[in-house]
Amino acid sequence: MSRDVPDAAGPAFPAVPPLPEAAGDGAAGDLTAGDRAASARAGTPAWDGAGLRRRRRRRRPRFKGPSFNRMIPNLMTMLGLCAGLTGMRFALDGRFAAAAAALLVAACIDGLDGRLARLLKATSRFGAEFDSLADFLCFGVAPAFILYLWSLRSVGSYGFVPCLVFAVCMALRLARFNAQLNDGPAPAYAYNFFTGVPAPAGAGLALFPMFLGLEAEQQGWDRVWGFAHFPLVCAVVLVGVAMLLVSTLPVWSFKNFKVPSYYVLPLLLGTGVFAAVLVADPWAALAALGVVYVGMLPFSVRSFRRLRHDAERDDGE
Numbered sequence: 001m002s003r004d005v006p007d008a009a010g011p012a013f014p015a016v017p018p019l020p021e022a023a024g025d026g027a028a029g030d031l032t033a034g035d036r037a038a039s040a041r042a043g044t045p046a047w048d049g050a051g052l053r054r055r056r057r058r059r060r061p062r063f064k065g066p067s068f069n070r071m072i073p074n075l076m077t078m079l080g081l082c083a084g085l086t087g088m089r090f091a092l093d094g095r096f097a098a099a100a101a102a103l104l105v106a107a108c109i110d111g112l113d114g115r116l117a118r119l120l121k122a123t124s125r126f127g128a129e130f131d132s133l134a135d136f137l138c139f140g141v142a143p144a145f146i147l148y149l150w151s152l153r154s155v156g157s158y159g160f161v162p163c164l165v166f167a168v169c170m171a172l173r174l175a176r177f178n179a180q181l182n183d184g185p186a187p188a189y190a191y192n193f194f195t196g197v198p199a200p201a202g203a204g205l206a207l208f209p210m211f212l213g214l215e216a217e218q219q220g221w222d223r224v225w226g227f228a229h230f231p232l233v234c235a236v237v238l239v240g241v242a243m244l245l246v247s248t249l250p251v252w253s254f255k256n257f258k259v260p261s262y263y264v265l266p267l268l269l270g271t272g273v274f275a276a277v278l279v280a281d282p283w284a285a286l287a288a289l290g291v292v293y294v295g296m297l298p299f300s301v302r303s304f305r306r307l308r309h310d311a312e313r314d315d316g317e
Helices: 033-042 049-056 068-092 096-119 125-150 152-180 199-206 208-219 222-229 231-246 261-280 282-316
Strands: 004-006 012-014 193-195 250-252
Touching (some): 068 096, 096 282, 152 193, 152 199, 208 222
Antiparallel strands (some): 193 250
8 A cells, every 4th residue: 555655845745656567578567456446545647558558559540521532523613613703804804815715714624524523433413513503603604794894785784684694594504404413314315415505515605706806806807806796796696595505406415426437537637637726726716616516506406316216216116
């Protein structure tokens, strides 16, 4: 048992028992039950070598949450959203070429984040909703806002009506797309088709007058610039593209689009030529791309009807 040793200054302090010797190495070993009870009655710490060693071990903290790879698609969506907002800010400063370039960057990011999410197996409901909200701002609000500042505000409050129509139709198109995710699998022949023009393509078509106007301004074509900058032309283009967004027109999605072997080389050469023209003269290339896309729509409808007819004929047999 411990004893109270009188201190010269006054009160008595309990004596600390010596550390027990471990067999073999002279270190503090495990205490017996009697030693622990005595230490508890005396108010002194029970020195346990094994417990001391356990307390000295540091455990690595474990954090709960998604891995960084699963966050990459959402981070890319965030960058696309920032690009759309930056384009609107450039338009406020009168830098319309930079604004169009920012929306082009947002469209490129939008084309990559979904595919990257499927590649990394990081698809989620949150990612789908976040992507739709970013698409609404980048491709529904920003193009109409830029065109309003570029041309439509010259006619006063009436110039804002086409912008409202375009933004509302873009919201309806994205809401319909999200609702179709819960409708179950579509028929096999409809897998490679969108219902209506997709959001990035709609934004590019809406900005066609500005692409044409920027090219005309660069080349010094005053009449072409006046035509493209005319508010009525911009209003007609905005409303027309808005109708394409909410239409039931089948449009190629190019998800699993198979190219015949004899078209592979021409397609590669054409892509290289387009990339070279895009670098040398971006506004002419983007305007030409819009014309080609609109000209592709009748062929897309014909392809969809042919596939549907073949599927119905096979089911009938």
